Amino acid sequence: MGLIPGLSALAYGVVVVVGSLVTAGFSVDATVRIYQNRHPENRLRAGMSVVTFLAPALYAVGGVLLLFADPSGLVWLAAGAIAAIVAALFVSWVVLVEVLRSSTLRGAFSGVA
Secondary structure, eight states: OTTSTTOOHHHHHHHHHHHHHHHHHHHHHHHHHHHHOOOTTOOOHHHHHHHHHHHHHHHHHHHHHHHTTOTTHHHHHHHHHHHHHHHHHHHHHHHHHHHHHHHHHHHHTTTOO
């Protein structure tokens, strides 16, 4: 189970729940930083925050189901993996847009002395 031979569903559930809680801590930090950014173009604060919590929430549900020996927890873990990939793509896109916006602003003012 979980690429570790001989690991019980209970142990795997514990590992997944602990991992999802640690990841949720990063999501809390990201959400605080998202809401601290008061730039007028930062309109999608709630949406960006939800994206950071989606995968950890799905992993947590899957881990808890595994703690109760419910094999459907593996389906939730698969959904969490897919959500993590989608969230990574979304966050990468946001970072790309921010970098391009920053470099465009810098280029616009580079000739000003």
